[in-house]
Structures are given as structure tokens and as C-alpha cells.
Amino acid sequence: MRVTLKICEGCGGLWFRAQELNEIYCAACSMRLRAFPAPRSRRLAGRPRKHRRCTRQHVNAGGVR
Ligand SMILES: [Zn+2]
Structure with a gap:
């Protein structure tokens, strides 16, 4: 299976x-x-912590950002 590097x-x-x-x-x-x-719901959009948890995973994996 081929994989390609993508930016989320x-x-x-x-x-x-x-x-x-x-x-x-x-x-x-x-x-x-x-x-x-x-995700356009304002209630859900106003929760940046979920974003942050996701980003941290990437930092651990690739050291990006
Ligand atoms: Zn992501």
C-alpha cells in the first residue's frame, strides 16, 4: 500500500x-x-482544546511545529 505525506x-x-x-x-x-x-456549530467550534490535543500528537510523531 502506498502512502503519501499530507498536511492535516x-x-x-x-x-x-x-x-x-x-x-x-x-x-x-x-x-x-x-x-x-x-463542526460549524458555534458550541463545538469554541473548544480549542480538542485541537491542541491533536496537534500535540503530531509534534511527538514528527517534531513539526
Ligand atoms: Zn489533524
Whole structure:
């Protein structure tokens, strides 16, 4: 299976994506979006801590940012 390095649209972290998939989010962000299918809701948008937890994962993995 081929993978390609992508930048997550959700948290800006680098992640590897299977080439045949069209995901634009890393695993953490896609899971989060699946749990909250309406991210435009102001209630959900006003919770930056979820973002932060996701970003930290990327920092540990790649040392980016
Ligand atoms: Zn992400």
C-alpha cells in the first residue's frame, strides 16, 4: 500500500495518508469530525482544546511545529 505525506486540514500537522483515500484530515481529526459531523456549530467550534490535543500528537510523531 502506498502512502503519501499530507498536511492535516484540521490541525496542520503532517500525517501519512493511503494514496487511494481522499482524506484531508489526520486520523485524530477525522475521528473527531466523525464524532461531530457539524463542526460549524458555534458550541463545538469554541473548544480549542480538542485541537491542541491533536496537534500535540503530531509534534511527538514528527517534531513539526
Ligand atoms: Zn489533524
